[in-house]
Amino acid sequence: MKTYYITTPIYYLNADPHIGHTYTTVAADVMARYKKERGFDVKFLTGADEHGQKVERAAADAGVHPQAFVDNLVSIYKEVWKTMDCDYDYFSRTTDPAHQETVKKIFKKLYDQGDIYKGSYEGLYCTPDETFFNERDVIDGKCPDCGRPVERVTEESYFFRMSKYQGALEKLYEDHPDFLVPVARRNEMMNNFIKPGLEDLCVSRTSFTWGVPVDFDPGHVIYVWIDALPNYITSLGFLSDKDSDYKRYWPADLHLMSKEIVRFHAVIWPCILMALGEPVPKQVFSHGWLQYDGKKMSKSLGNAISPKALVDEYGVDAIRYFLLREFTFGPDGNFTPTALINRYNADLANDLGNLLSRTVGMVDKYFGGTLPLLEAENSEFDNALGEMAKAMLGKVEDRMDALAFSEALNHTWDLVRRANKYIDESQPWVLAKDESKKAELANVLYHLAETLRIVSIAIKPTMPNTPAIICEQLNITDPALTTWESAKTFGLLHRSLTVTKGAPAFPRIEKDK
Ligand code: ME8
Numbered sequence: 001m002k003t004y005y006i007t008t009p010i011y012y013l014n015a016d017p018h019i020g021h022t023y024t025t026v027a028a029d030v031m032a033r034y035k036k037e038r039g040f041d042v043k044f045l046t047g048a049d050e051h052g053q054k055v056e057r058a059a060a061d062a063g064v065h066p067q068a069f070v071d072n073l074v075s076i077y078k079e080v081w082k083t084m085d086c087d088y089d090y091f092s093r094t095t096d097p098a099h100q101e102t103v104k105k106i107f108k109k110l111y112d113q114g115d116i117y118k119g120s121y122e123g124l125y126c127t128p129d130e131t132f133f134n135e136r137d138v139i140d141g142k143c144p145d146c147g148r149p150v151e152r153v154t155e156e157s158y159f160f161r162m163s164k165y166q167g168a169l170e171k172l173y174e175d176h177p178d179f180l181v182p183v184a185r186r187n188e189m190m191n192n193f194i195k196p197g198l199e200d201l202c203v204s205r206t207s208f209t210w211g212v213p214v215d216f217d218p219g220h221v222i223y224v225w226i227d228a229l230p231n232y233i234t235s236l237g238f239l240s241d242k243d244s245d246y247k248r249y250w251p252a253d254l255h256l257m258s259k260e261i262v263r264f265h266a267v268i269w270p271c272i273l274m275a276l277g278e279p280v281p282k283q284v285f286s287h288g289w290l291q292y293d294g295k296k297m298s299k300s301l302g303n304a305i306s307p308k309a310l311v312d313e314y315g316v317d318a319i320r321y322f323l324l325r326e327f328t329f330g331p332d333g334n335f336t337p338t339a340l341i342n343r344y345n346a347d348l349a350n351d352l353g354n355l356l357s358r359t360v361g362m363v364d365k366y367f368g369g370t371l372p373l374l375e376a377e378n379s380e381f382d383n384a385l386g387e388m389a390k391a392m393l394g395k396v397e398d399r400m401d402a403l404a405f406s407e408a409l410n411h412t413w414d415l416v417r418r419a420n421k422y423i424d425e426s427q428p429w430v431l432a433k434d435e436s437k438k439a440e441l442a443n444v445l446y447h448l449a450e451t452l453r454i455v456s457i458a459i460k461p462t463m464p465n466t467p468a469i470i471c472e473q474l475n476i477t478d479p480a481l482t483t484w485e486s487a488k489t490f491g492l493l494h495r496s497l498t499v500t501k502g503a504p505a506f507p508r509i510e511k512d513k
Pocket of ligand 1: 012290
C-alpha cells in the first residue's frame with residue numbers, strides 16, 4: 001500500500017488557537033482524509049512547540065511551572081482539533097522525553113561531524129517570534145514579521161554550518177522544481193536566502209533554560225529550530241529502537257504551513273536533513289494568511305476569531321467548507337462574517353441543502369416515500385446530469401492532488417447547481433399531474449437521489465458529517481455505495497429507493513445575525 005505522510009507545523013503554545021491556526025490543520029485533515037479515500041496508508045501529524053523564552057516568560061507571568069503551562073495549552077489545542085474534526089495520527093510535543101532524547105542525539109551527531117561548532121552571536125532578535133534577523137531585514141528597529149521591537153543580543157552560541165550545504169540545496173531546488181510550492185515562494189527563497197549565500201545558523205541559547213539542554217555543554221539549550229523541526233522525524237521514532245514508522249513513512253509527502261515559516265522548512269530543514277544524511281521531504285507547500293481587516297489574524301493583534309464560537313453557530317462542516325472553498329489555497333485571504341454568511345446561504349442552505357430537501361420531499365410527496373420500479377427512457381436532461389455526475393470525481397481528484405481545494409469543491413458544486421437546474425428543466429410538478437408520466441417522474445427523482453449519493457462521497461474529506469445526513473435521508477446503508485470509487489459510476493443506487501424526511505441540513509442564516 002502506498003504511504004502518505006502529511007504534517008502541519010507544531011504550534012507555539014503561547015495562546016489559544018484561533019481560526020487562522022485551524023486553517024492549516026483543517027487543510028491537512030482534508031488532504032489526509034482524501035488520501036485515505038484513495039487507498040493510501042496515511043499518517044497525519046500535528047503538535048505543539050513548547051519550548052523557548054516566550055513560554056518561559058508567559059509561565060512565570062502566570063505563576064506556574066512551564067510544564068504545567070504547556071500541558072494546559074495542549075489540552076486546549078486538542079479540544080479545538082476535536083471541535084474542528086481534525087483526526088491526526090501523531091500529536092507531537094517537544095517536551096516529550098523521547099523527542100528530547102532524539103534532539104540531543106541529532107545535535108551531538110552534527111557536532112561530532114563538525115556541522116555544529118561553537119562561536120559567538122550578535123544579532124537582532126524578535127523574542128515573540130523567537131527569530132534572529134539580519135540588519136537589512138529589520139524595519140525601523142522592528143521585526144519584519146510581526147512589527148514588534150527587536151533586541152540586540154550578543155552571546156556564546158553553537159552554530160549549524162548551513163553554508164556547507166549551499167551547493168546541495170541549490171541542486172535540490174533545481175532538480176525538484178516542485179519541492180517548494182507555490183512558485184512565488186520558491187522564487188522568494190531562491191532570491192532572498194539561497195542565492196545571496198546561506199549563513200550559518202545560531203542553534204543554541206544561554207539566556208533561558210526552558211528547552212532541550214546541550215548535554216555536553218551545560219548552560220546551553222538547543223535553540224528553537226533544531227528542537228522544533230526534527231519533531232517530524234522524532235515522532236516517527238528516528239534514531240530510536242522503535243523506528244519502523246520512520247522507515248515506512250519518511251520522507252514526508254507534504255509539509256504544510258503559512259508563509260512566515262517557509263524559510264525554516266524549505267531552507268534550514270533540508271540542510272539539517274542533508275547533514276544527517278537523511279532524505280528531504282517530497283514537498284513543502286505554503287499557503288497564505290487568514291486575515292481580518294487586512295491584517296494577519298493573531299491574538300497579539302487582537303483580531304483572533306475563536307473556532308469554537310464559529311462551530312457552535314454554523315456547524316463544523318460549514319466552517320471547514322467555508323475555509324477551503326472561500327479562499328484560494330496559496331495567497332492571503334480576508335475573513336469577514338459577511339463572506340461566511342453569504343457562502344453558507346448560497347452554497348449550503350440554497351444549493352446543497354435545498355437539493356436534498358427538494359429531492360426527499362418530492363419522493364415523499366409523489367410516491368409516499370418509496371420510488372416505484374417503473375421502466376422509463378432517459379430524457380436528454382437525465383443523460384446530461386448522469387454524464388456530468390460520473391465525470392465529476394475525476395475533476396475533483398485532479399484539483400485535490402494540486403491542493404486546489406476551492407476549485408475541487410467548485411467542481412462538486414457545479415454538479416449540485418446543475419442538479420437544481422435539472423429540477424427546473426424536468427418540472428416534476430408537471431409530470432406528477434399526468435398519470436402516464438409516473439415512470440418519467442420516478443426516473444427524474446432517481447437521477448436526483450443518485451446525484452446526491454455521488455455528491456455525498458465527493459464532499460466526505462471536507463465535510464465529514466454531512467454524508468451521513470444525506471445517506472440517512474436516502475436510506476443508503478450499503479458500504480459499497482459510499483466508497484470513493486463508487487462515485488465514478490452512475491446508477492448504483494437501488495431504483496426503488498425509500499427516503500426518510502429529515503430536518504434541513506443547513507438552515508438559512510438571517511443576515512442581521
Ligand atoms: O510558527 N493564517 O508556530 P505558530 C493562516 N512553532 N495560518 C495561520 C495563521 C493565520 N492567520 N496563524 C497561524 C510556529 N497560522 C512554530 C512552527 S514547525 C516545526 C514550528 C498557522 O503557532 C500557519 O500554518 O506561530 C503557520 O505557519 C502556523 O500556524 C504557525 O504557528
